[in-house]
Amino acid sequence: MTLFEDPAYNFGALLALGASGAGAAEVGEVLTAVNTINGAGPSSRTYVETFRELGDRLLDPPPGAPADDRTKRFRSLRAAQYHAQALFFVLGSDDPGSEEQLYRAGREAWDAFCDLCEPPAVKARVPYGTTPLPVWYFRPDTSGARRPTVILTNGSDGQNVDMWTYGVPAALERGWNALVYDGPGQGQLLFVDRVVFTPTWEKVVTPLVDWLTARSDVDPNRIALTGLSMGGNLAPRAAAFESRIAALVAMPGCVDPWLGFPPGIREILTPDKQRTNDIWNTEVVPELPPQAAEVLKKRFEPFSIPAMLEARRGELFTDFHTPATRLEALSITDVVPRIEAPTLVLDYEGEQFYPGQPRHMYDALTSPKDYVRLTAAQGAQLHCSPMAPQLHCEVVFDWLQDTVKGG
Known part of the structure; x- marks a missing residue:
């Protein structure tokens, strides 16, 4: 391995x-x-x-x-x-x-691939604030039949190709439609449009549901939502406020992305911006190993455009407080009990980034719920089962197929 x-x-x-x-x-x-x-x-x-x-x-x-x-x-x-x-x-x-x-x-x-799919993916831009969301809509065929549909939500650093691996073929093979999209802090919205993550992800998903329900080939009562990696925080947040989600899958469950950072990093953040940034720039940065600085550049860029632009110049960001505060705001600990949709929470043996959080989410849920832990014995260990996406999709889509019945 x-x-x-x-x-x-x-x-x-x-x-x-x-x-x-x-x-x-x-x-x-x-x-x-x-x-x-x-x-x-x-x-x-x-x-x-x-x-x-x-x-x-x-x-x-x-x-x-x-x-x-x-x-x-x-x-x-x-x-x-x-x-x-x-x-x-x-x-x-x-x-x-x-x-x-x-x-x-x-x-x-990616766009060339989508254009060559059979049938080609429908490409569109869904209204969202002042920056539309690019979407790619995959269908099993062009018959126009109403079908169940899954919205596939990426994490903080994945690309659209990951949504193919972790869902599109599995959906199509089962007769589902699949929607892939870039939200704020992801893909085009981050690297080109320069829009950072938002803690109110329901404002991202609701326009997607609106777009889907306006289509004649979508069954509006069978729209599911999945979230991969940090998407396991974003998708549950959206489902807590968007009542049209028929089923939810968190892969893995993540109640607080900020807890995915080492305690020594989290302790830098104080309520006072000036004090926080003084600690960061005078006490932490001079002692930071190059490899750690590289990791932090990558992990903080979706939460701060200045940090992203500084990193592109080969520099480490100087404003720690702003992106750290945005990360802290992603906590959904108090929101999870609001979720009403049936929910599957995945966990992984050897989970590196959010250990313990999937179980925390599962225990806090009040909706119908299931918990599945993928293991090393299955070759499916580590965050998001990188060596076993087929098994991962089997677990997720068998559950969705069984949960989103009707039609």
Whole structure:
């Protein structure tokens, strides 16, 4: 299970390897990239360069005969995966200013894949404040039949290709529609439009439900909502206030993303902005190891555009208080009991980021509920089961199929 000694590189590579079951990676391509990076000496620079080059190469046709649309389709999907792998570590590389360009390359590959799906994904922009939400709507066919539909919610650093791996094919195979979207702090809204996360995620999901219920091929009584990674906080928050959600899945349950940071980081935050930032800049930053600084740049950028722009210049953010306060505001401890939809809470053996939180969410729920823990014995350990997304989808969609009945 160890592709890299560094746990962050290892987790990223395991995610890519696991995605091969959904056509969103190729085992040989991933392992060859891993060997290349290890041979050159693992670093953000070598990781980014290797996966970026692999993604770029897949946008060209393979050796032999001209590529047909199916070949172009899946090469584009894999290119989106490898660009996403590079994007995750680009702020720690020697070219952090290429972040938006790298995002756009992956997005172009994703859009090309969506256009080549059969049928093509419906692309639209759903009203949300002053910045519309880009959505990609997948259907099993164009018959127009009313179907159950799942809204797939990403986390704080995933890309659309992850929503393919963790839901779209499983939905389509069961005769469901699937909606993928970028919310504030994600994808286009973060890297291009520069909109950070909001704690009121119901204001994000409600326009999506409005858009879906206006379609004749959606059963308005069978709309489910899932949340992957930090989406396991966002989706439950939305379901607590959006009554049209028929079923909810938290993958994993996360009641407070701020608790996913080490205590030494959380203790920096005080009610006083000036004092907090003085502690950060004078006491913490000078002693911060480079690798820790790199991690914090990545984890704080979805909560602060100045922090993102400073990171793109190779600098560490100076305002700790603003993004930390936004993270703290994501707590849904008091909101979970409001959820009325039947809810499945997933947990993972060896959960790195939110240990104990899935059980906390499950215990706080007052709606019909189920709890499933995926384990090392199943090869499904670690946050979001990176090596077992197929098993993950089987658990989630069998539960949804059984829960969202009718029609």
